[in-house]
Amino acid sequence: MKLKLQNVNKSFDEKQLFRDASFTFETGKIYGLLGRNGAGKTTLFNCIAQNLTLDSGSISIIDDKGVENAMYDNTEIGFVMTDTNLPDFMTGIEFVRFVMDLNKHRLTTTLSASENLSKYGIKESDQHILLRDYSHGMKNKVQMLVTEITNAPIYLLDEPLTSFDPVAAYEVKERIRELKNNAIVIFSTHILELAQELCDEIILLHDKHFEILEKEKLQSEDFEKEIVKILSGGE
């Protein structure tokens, strides 16, 4: 599967974020999306997830037979936002059960809702409290869990690891590595060590375009300097 962005344009008022930007993502890779504050990373994810519309250009999914579809269903997209949007009035276990029930036909897990929550480090005693009272990190874990078990072929992870404790972060990194076998994984981060550790490709959102970092620079000692040099240039 491929996710193809072609001549994408998007502005908010006077501020143009993408200008005829094109890039094609492929299954089997973890892409790190880097860019300065306000470059448009979250906006890009929202456009792919169909929460926002483009001004022009197209975003399409190309299946393994080469059939291109710009009218894809947004359930194809697993979007883990920095600020989660979970139903406050449900407990953790109620919500996970609800999502599992709704997605019976596409679950990747044979575990129960409670076992899945435990796998993500949410203790049984915490599974029965309202999501409203979960910490930021716990909410992120729940969001990541429901995204993973619904087997989306495309994952958009917006700064996913910033609120996880070291144990959870380690486990989630392992999961992200597993996800890429059957999915396109794109995550945005400002943590360069994390990008180096997890990513197969680095995409820089810079000057309203996507720029791919040369492969050999990803593991080079000058990685940080390279990124800073590129991102501090331009307009």
Ligand SMILES: Nc1ncnc2c1ncn2[C@@H]1O[C@H](COP(=O)(O)OP(=O)(O)OP(=O)(O)O)[C@@H](O)[C@H]1O
């Ligand atoms: N709904 C909106 N209406 C108007 N402007 C918006 C809207 N959403 C985002 N913006 C603006 O678009 C720009 C890009 O925002 P976005 O959140 O996509 O950046 P980002 O690259 O994710 O930034 P950061 O790295 O700081 O999280 C910012 O200047 C922001 O203020």
